[in-house]
Amino acid sequence: xxxxxxxxxxxxxxxxxxxxxxxxxxxxxxxxxxxxxxxxxxxxxxxxxxxxxxxxxxxxxxxxxxxxxxxxxxxxxxxxxxxxxxxxx
Numbered sequence: 001x002x003x004x005x006x007x008x009x010x011x012x013x014x015x016x017x018x019x020x021x022x023x024x025x026x027x028x029x030x031x032x033x034x035x036x037x038x039x040x041x042x043x044x045x046x047x048x049x050x051x052x053x054x055x056x057x058x059x060x061x062x063x064x065x066x067x068x069x070x071x072x073x074x075x076x077x078x079x080x081x082x083x084x085x086x087x088x089x
Contacts, residue, residue, distance in 0.1 A: 001039060001061070003049055015041060017064045025058055026073040034058070038073070 001020065005011035022040040027033075034054040040046045051057045062070065074082065 001064075003047075013047060015039060015044075015047070019043065020065055021069065023058070023061055023065055023070045024073050025054070025070070 001015040003013045019041045024038040036050045
């Protein structure tokens with residue numbers, strides 16, 4: 001996966017496909033709007049990206065990353081529910 005900054009071509013990231021563990025997309029309005037997506041790697045952590053056409057980018061990533069490693073990010077309500085359920089225990 002290569003990502004280049006249009007304003008500064010020297011600002012880029014290259015991630016080998018065998019390093020990618022998960023791709024997490026922040027999906028809103030039933031998939032009509034995807035503001036950003038995150039690539040989680042084995043050793044270097046996670047990288048958050050935004051693109052002009054994220055659906056097209058995610059479809060291209062799907063060719064290299066298995067479907068069970070592509071996830072939706074938790075919604076606001078799911079995150080709140082998760083936080084409060086942890087505090088009760």
